Amino acid sequence: MTPQPPSRPDHSRELESIRDWLWAIEAEAGPGYFVDREPQPPYGWNLFDPEGTVVCSGSLDKIEKWLRNSRTDER
Structure with missing residues (x-):
């Protein structure tokens, strides 16, 4: 049986500033x-x-x- 990736976390319990930061990192990292x-x-x-x-x-x-460093390395 192939292990399944962890499910996407629900960031609703995080402080607003942390939640926004998490979403920004996820958006910058890319889909998935x-x-x-x-x-x-x-x-x-x-x-x-x-x-x-x-x-x-x-x-x-x-x-x-x-x-940011991994994006710079791709260029």
Whole structure:
């Protein structure tokens, strides 16, 4: 049986400023990418690709920086 990717999280319980930041990161990452909380220490956040693989983890600042750097590397 093929494991299923995690479902997209519902960010409605996050503070408005965090929710807006999460949505902006997901939009910048592209279709199918999503951010969810890391449930294990040291906590933080995970950015998942459309297949459900964690492509970056850490603070939202770190994920945002990783996205910008990965976009620069493509050019």
